[in-house]
Amino acid sequence: xxxxxxxxxxxxxxxxxxxxxxxxxxxxxxxxxxxxxxxxxxxxxxxxxxxxxxxxxxxxxxxxxxxxxxxxxxxxxxxxxxxxxxxxxxxxxxxxxxxxxxxxxxxxxxxxxxxxxxxxxxxxxxxxxxxxxxxxxxxxxxxxxxxxxxxxxxxxxxxxxxxxxxxxxxxxxxxxxxxxxxxxxxxxxxxxxxxxxxxxxxxxxxxxxxxxxxxxxxxxxxxxxxxxxxxxxxxxxxxxxxxxxxxxxxxxxxxxxxxxxxxxxxxxxxxxxxxxxxxxxxxxxxxxxxxxxxx
Amino acid sequence: xxxxxxxxxxxxxxxxxxxxxxxxxxxxxxxxxxxxxxxxxxxxxxxxxxxxxxxxxxxxxxxxxxxxxxxxxxxxxxxxxxxxxxxxxxxxxxxxxxxxxxxxxxxxxxxxxxxxxxxxxxxxxxxxxxxxxxxxxxxxxxxxxxxxxxxxxxxxxxxxxxxxxxxxxxxxxxxxxxxxxxxxxxxxxxxxxxxxxxxxxxxxxxxxxxxxxxxxxxxxxxxxxxxxxxxxxxxxxxxxxxxxxxxxxxxxxxxxxxxxxxxxxxxxxxxxxxxxxxxxxxxxxxxxxxxxxxxxxxxxxxxxxxxxxxxxxxxxxxxxxxxxxxxxxxxxxxxxxxxxxxxxxxxxxxxxxxxxxxxxxxxxxxxxxxxxxxxxxxxxxxxxxxxxxxxxxxxxxxxxxxxxxxxxxxxxxxxxxxxxxxxxxxxxxxxxxxxxxxxxxxxxxxxxxxxxxxxxxxxxxxxxxxxxxxxxxxxxxxxxxxxxxxxxxxxxxxxxxxxxxxxxxxxxxxxxxxxxxxxxxxxxxxxxxx
Numbered sequence: 001x002x003x004x005x006x007x008x009x010x011x012x013x014x015x016x017x018x019x020x021x022x023x024x025x026x027x028x029x030x031x032x033x034x035x036x037x038x039x040x041x042x043x044x045x046x047x048x049x050x051x052x053x054x055x056x057x058x059x060x061x062x063x064x065x066x067x068x069x070x071x072x073x074x075x076x077x078x079x080x081x082x083x084x085x086x087x088x089x090x091x092x093x094x095x096x097x098x099x100x101x102x103x104x105x106x107x108x109x110x111x112x113x114x115x116x117x118x119x120x121x122x123x124x125x126x127x128x129x130x131x132x133x134x135x136x137x138x139x140x141x142x143x144x145x146x147x148x149x150x151x152x153x154x155x156x157x158x159x160x161x162x163x164x165x166x167x168x169x170x171x172x173x174x175x176x177x178x179x180x181x182x183x184x185x186x187x188x189x190x191x192x193x194x195x196x197x198x199x200x201x202x203x204x205x206x207x208x209x210x211x212x213x214x215x216x217x218x219x220x221x222x223x224x225x226x227x228x229x230x231x232x233x234x235x236x237x238x239x240x241x242x243x244x245x246x247x248x249x250x251x252x253x254x255x256x257x258x259x260x261x262x263x264x265x266x267x268x269x270x271x272x273x274x275x276x277x278x279x280x281x282x283x284x285x286x287x288x289x290x291x292x293x294x295x
Numbered sequence: 296x297x298x299x300x301x302x303x304x305x306x307x308x309x310x311x312x313x314x315x316x317x318x319x320x321x322x323x324x325x326x327x328x329x330x331x332x333x334x335x336x337x338x339x340x341x342x343x344x345x346x347x348x349x350x351x352x353x354x355x356x357x358x359x360x361x362x363x364x365x366x367x368x369x370x371x372x373x374x375x376x377x378x379x380x381x382x383x384x385x386x387x388x389x390x391x392x393x394x395x396x397x398x399x400x401x402x403x404x405x406x407x408x409x410x411x412x413x414x415x416x417x418x419x420x421x422x423x424x425x426x427x428x429x430x431x432x433x434x435x436x437x438x439x440x441x442x443x444x445x446x447x448x449x450x451x452x453x454x455x456x457x458x459x460x461x462x463x464x465x466x467x468x469x470x471x472x473x474x475x476x477x478x479x480x481x482x483x484x485x486x487x488x489x490x491x492x493x494x495x496x497x498x499x500x501x502x503x504x505x506x507x508x509x510x511x512x513x514x515x516x517x518x519x520x521x522x523x524x525x526x527x528x529x530x531x532x533x534x535x536x537x538x539x540x541x542x543x544x545x546x547x548x549x550x551x552x553x554x555x556x557x558x559x560x561x562x563x564x565x566x567x568x569x570x571x572x573x574x575x576x577x578x579x580x581x582x583x584x585x586x587x588x589x590x591x592x593x594x595x596x597x598x599x600x601x602x603x604x605x606x607x608x609x610x611x612x613x614x615x616x617x618x619x620x621x622x623x624x625x626x627x628x629x630x631x632x633x634x635x636x637x638x639x640x641x642x643x644x645x646x647x648x649x650x651x652x653x654x655x656x657x658x659x660x661x662x663x664x665x666x667x668x669x670x671x672x673x674x675x676x677x678x679x680x681x682x683x684x685x686x687x688x689x690x691x692x693x694x695x696x697x698x699x700x701x702x703x704x705x706x707x708x709x710x711x712x713x714x715x716x717x718x719x720x721x722x723x724x725x726x727x728x729x730x731x732x733x734x735x736x737x738x739x740x741x742x743x744x745x746x747x748x749x750x751x752x753x754x755x756x757x758x759x760x761x762x763x764x765x766x767x768x769x770x771x772x773x774x775x776x777x778x779x780x781x782x783x784x785x786x787x788x789x790x791x792x793x794x795x796x797x798x799x800x801x802x803x804x805x806x807x808x809x810x811x812x813x814x815x816x817x818x819x820x821x822x823x824x825x
Contacts, residue, residue: 074693110745111693112331112664114664118333119695134483135486137482139478175745176741176756177745194792196742196792197792199739199741199742201739228750233750234748238750
């Protein structure tokens with residue numbers, strides 16, 4: 001082996017050794033995060049993903065994809081307690097355009113799934129886009145090693161494990177414990193068991209679950225954001241039209257950017273601080289290459 | 296003499312079986328569809344009950360109020376007056392079930408019908424009188440014995456949960472055997488069939504129902520023959536009807552098969568002993584007759600048939616008993632003072648009116664999307680056994696749901712729109728600070744607050760100071776209840792991580808339907824508003 005080749009191999013190998021690079025592949029020329037504003041939820045979602053380089057960057061031909069929206073509450077889209085159905089639909093469509101074989105949509109809600117799936121409008125929208133909409137099946141729950149710093153093992157819906165790619169499609173809302181619930185909190189909907197006990201150490205639960213599920217892409221729906229009475233709102237005045245989508249592979253950065261919509265500095269959120277310290281992602285917005293656009 | 300069974304009546308008999316199967320399936324179909332339909336409003340899945348004259352009469356008498364949809368019961372009465380008890384023989388799903396099991400027991404030689412000797416068919420008339428007498432004095436016990444209520448309640452609270460248990464274990468087995476794709480397709484097949492699988496009295500309800508079915512071993516259609524008060528009521532109307540039995544005495548060989556196999560002991564032979572009020576027009580006698588001697592003719596002129604053999608003395612005795620039952624069913628602490636666990640579904644009338652109307656059918660239990668509505672045992676006194684109560688530990692009252700009020704066949708739960716329902720308070724939530732995680736240990740937990748569905752939330756979080764035994768001081772956010780905003784839905788109790796005896800719990804006080812079960816003077820509230 002020639003010396004030059006050896007060095008080249010080392011250089012390539014070291015690239016793969018950098019885990020955070022491996023987890024969140026960054027290609028030159030594309031921004032870290034897209035922040036798109038506009039009137040149509042589906043247009044801004046599409047634009048956000050295209051800005052990042054298109055869905056083909058994340059989804060390969062023949063992939064089985066799980067899309068995880070927030071379908072937690074028996075609330076309609078105007079109440080902004082669940083992800084906007086148009087956003088979910090667009091993400092699914094883009095997955096299929098990129099060649100996905102199957103797209104599954106599921107969430108383990110707080111109110112009965114039969115109700116939340118309907119009133120949120122997500123079941124209908126996702127089915128229209130061709131996705132397989134599944135109610136959380138208790139027989140799919142399996143105790144799995146999370147291997148987190150705090151959360152060692154938990155009951156997880158195997159649909160999120162027996163898949164090629166996961167895309168997180170949360171909505172931005174206030175929450176009385178973690179202050180905000182966006183991408184990282186959304187993973188409490190992918191698990192079963194006595195998950196209401198996780199609130200006793202919510203920040204660590206969010207971090208451990210996020211690094212466990214590790215989505216290839218996070219699309220934060222801030223078309224409407226929930227300012228009060230989170231995480232389920234109620235009155236239409238609890239929600240505010242914000243007409244924004246944030247997309248990115250660095251889910252910590254996506255949440256950090258989302259926090260600013262509520263006038264909260266990312267550093268103020270404990271879970272983001274901790275996630276950043278652990279090297280899971282960036283929370284200092286000045287270090288991020290954010291592509292902003294208004295349609 | 297030529298021995299030949301009548302082809303005509305065997306066809307009619309087959310038609311009757313088709314009709315019974317159809318109505319049983321219809322009843323079952325409506326029962327299964329008594330669930331969250333995927334939208335806020337549900338159709339008339341409770342339609343069977345509206346055709347029930349027993350419930351119509353007793354509810355009318357007990358509550359002194361008429362519920363419009365019970366006009367359908369007049370149709371049943373009209374049909375009975377014209378055609379006799381065809382409703383029992385051709386339509387009643389419980390009758391069909393009894394007949395089916397009687398057939399099974401006969402075929403399996405468990406039941407060997409003999410020539411009936413007894414006159415016990417009159418029991419049901421006394422039971423009817425007992426119930427009606429009670430309802431005159433505002434005690435509505437019809438639901439305990441009404442066939443539709445019995446069948447619906449038993450299927451809802453016992454049979455279907457039992458089947459669901461078996462099914463879910465079968466699924467578990469499939470997944471264990473790594474047949475998950477088969478399991479998945481089965482799950483998706485039934486995913487919209489909402490099943491409430493947990494009922495506190497499943498066992499008792501099931502034992503009663505199975506016993507009633509097993510009574511068919513003793514006598515064919517035992518329930519219909521001796522107990523059913525609805526059958527008795529229709530029997531009273533079945534005297535002047537047009538279809539009359541006629542035995543061709545030339546053909547009759549006096550074998551007695553017709554009377555032995557008569558499903559309801561109507562005594563077709565001898566002809567003058569035929570009890571028209573017992574006949575359910577199943578046509579077994581005319582189909583089984585070896586010489587085709589039995590015919591049913593249309594006859595406009597009323598004929599003398601054997602009367603219902605009721606003793607006047609017993610009639611008076613049962614009426615008195617029915618009246619006397621009222622205090623016995625009413626003596627209960629719950630009538631003196633509201634019971635904390637007596638959380639009624641939203642829209643339920645004030646307790647007294649509610650009990651007069653509730654027929655314990657189980658429609659609301661079946662439709663409840665969270666399984667929270669359960670059968671009362673002692674909470675509402677003896678009178679209120681098997682009436683619905685909300686048990687938040689099993690299921691809470693869903694905020695945007697008024698299904699129970701929509702399916703209630705008697706208006707015991709007043710029909711509400713979703714908007715009206717969200718205004719109804721069914722109880723009030725309380726914190727047990729001795730068990731609450733932030734209050735007791737100073738650790739974070741906001742689960743109740745997070746789930747509170749009203750906006751602004753009825754559970755507020757405030758920073759408190761907790762001094763632990765080792766002297767450390769913690770300052771967690773702890774829940775406080777705003778009783779003005781709380782609607783008593785119980786989601787907080789249901790989701791509380793302190794699962795065995797939740798640290799937040801609902802009691803009935805403050806319920807909008809009651810004037811007495813309140814704690815704060817209205818006068819104080821209105822002063823605050825100013």
